Amino acid sequence: MSAASIALFTSDLRVHDNPVLHAAAKGTGGVVPLFVLDDGVRAAGFDVPNRRAFLADCLADLDEALRARGGRLVVRTGDVVEETARAAAETDARDVHVAGGVSGYAHRREERLRRALEAGGRRLHVHDAVVTALAPGEVTPAGKDHFAVFTPYFRRWQAERHRDVLRAPRRVRVPETAGSGPVPRRRDVSGVSPGLAAGGEAEGRRRATAWMGAPLRRYAQGQDDLAGDATSRLSPHLHFGTLSAVELVRRAREAGGDGDGAEAFVRQLAWRDFHHQVLAARPSAAHTDYRARHDLWRRDEQEAEAWRTGRTGYPIVDAAMRQLAHEGWMHNRARLLTASFLTKTLYLDWRLGAAHFLSLLVDGDLANNQLNWQWAAGTGTDTRPNRVLNPLAQAKRFDADGAYVRRWVPELADVPGLEGGAVHQPWKLKPAAARAEVDYPDPVVDLADGLARFKQARGLE
Structure with a gap:
């Protein structure tokens, strides 16, 4: 029997069309579906009530989806590298699979993971086009590492063949030695906006299915109507990866055909990819001017x-x-x-x-x-x-x-x-x-x- 593999979930909290889970579940040694409540994310100030509550929904739904397939979600709290290495040692996992990220923090996390795993004789596999429809850096202009203008990027993006949509695994077998903490619950999070939407893959797929009909066909005409609220509201599910951008592009094109609504919606997904490829190439743009205008901003x-x-x-x-x-x-x-x-x-x-x-x-x-x-x-x-x-x-x-x-x-x-x-x-x-x-x-x-x-x-x- 082959050794177990770890599927380290980050911004891909789904079982459908997930290259990370798909690759980790291929072997016969079992898979450890791992999510780490990362101290680094908390220290950076990104662990805020609304996203923490939505995340709790997503993790509970992911755990339920895995249990329906014979598995379970393994939840740890602490430093993501230390907890992943510990889980690998406990389950004798030889391979860790993770989605590629674009922020400076994601780059550092990936490098730390690789060094820690290699020190223990293990391997890190980074999968692209998990968080986005097209991987950052997959298309570039001549002589440059990224596109700085959307329109030429979009032309290349449209012409590129996106990867195939993957089915959810039928069975997930988790080693018994994979210990887990409790799955977070929304009700334990305080300070949440009163109208915050529900999270989770099941909710995301329900919303996406409802969207891929008349709302999608009307999108081009109503996308800027503030009171009409004719947008998809799928952005939280894209952020947490409970929906796949690759699958949404394909479903929109199939549902909308050559209609203006589908084209306008797909264009928004391309804008999302565009920004990810900019930040992947210029992580400092998260905090410093991408193009300085020498502003002397007021303070009031x-x-x-x-x-x-x-x-x-x-x-x-x-x-x-x-x-x-x-x-x-x-x-x-x-x-x-x-x-x-x-x-x-x-x-x-x-x-x-x-x-x-x-x-x-x-x-x-x-x-x-x-x-x-x-x-x-x-x-x-x-x-x-x-x-x-x-x-x-x-x-x-x-x-x-x-x-x-x-x-x-x-x-x-x-x-x-x-x-x-x-x-x-x-x-x-x-x-x-x-x-x-x-x-x-x-x-x-x-x-x-x-x-x-x-x-x-x-x-x-």
Whole structure:
């Protein structure tokens, strides 16, 4: 009988289309499905309540799926390298399989794992295209290690053949010597956003199946409608790997054919891959400007706090920030406009905004979050780095009747004189006495003043 293998789960918490589990389960010596509640992740500040609660759902569901196949999830707590090496020694595992990561932390983890395992006569196998549809670095421009502009990347991405979708293993046999701690439970996590969605592969696949019909076909027309909420909401499942990006691309193309909705959705999956290949090549972009604009960012904690708490005086911005606090999620269009408002209207550092998002977003992916923030700030891959999203113009286009604002800013919902789109400019409410009765702040900045300040800072005037 061959030796056991370890499937070290990270951001791939699923049994369907998982190259890590598929490879580890091939042998006859059994497989150790291992997840380590990593002290390194906690120390780095990524272990926040919303993601911890969603993770608990994912691990419970993964354990259930493995038990249905005769196995179980092995959960450890501590340093990921030490715990993996200990599990390998306890089960006499000779091979450890793990999904490739793109962050600096993932690179260091992989190198530490390789050294520790080789010292014990064991081997590390890193699998690509597990977290993304196309592996970072699989396509590159001539003479460079990554694409810095999305459009040429997308052309190559579309032309590339993605790997085959793998079936879930029928049986998983776990060595009896593989000891495990308890699987975390959501109810033990405090500080969770009240509207946080449920996690787990079963829930992700249910959502994906519901999406691959009429919602997908309508996506191109409704993806920016804030109140309509016509997005897939699959991003948390992609972040935790309860859904496979490879499988989603294939299912969308099959379900949507040549329709605009499927094409628009697949394009979003390609954007996700694009950001991962940028961060894989430039891990420092998680914290430093990808393209420096020599910004001397302002410091104003009162304005920053007004932005964080949804009290800027601009209802469309405040609605988005309150949605984030309540759900641990925010519509993509809202992410763009709130990020533009912070970095270009208030001219506050993008890292401040990125950190706040990561403290709440259940889909708080380092590559997508940081590089989308840099895109909005004009320090990233945007080919128009000085574009400014005017919140009033955005509100008129994407929340014309004010339904999104009324949902999330209830103090403005039933105010006479703020019917329809008027809700986006409550400072125009007449008479002044009526305005004083509404518990809503005046704008923290005049848009024209903010724009002039930004242009001056960037040397555009």
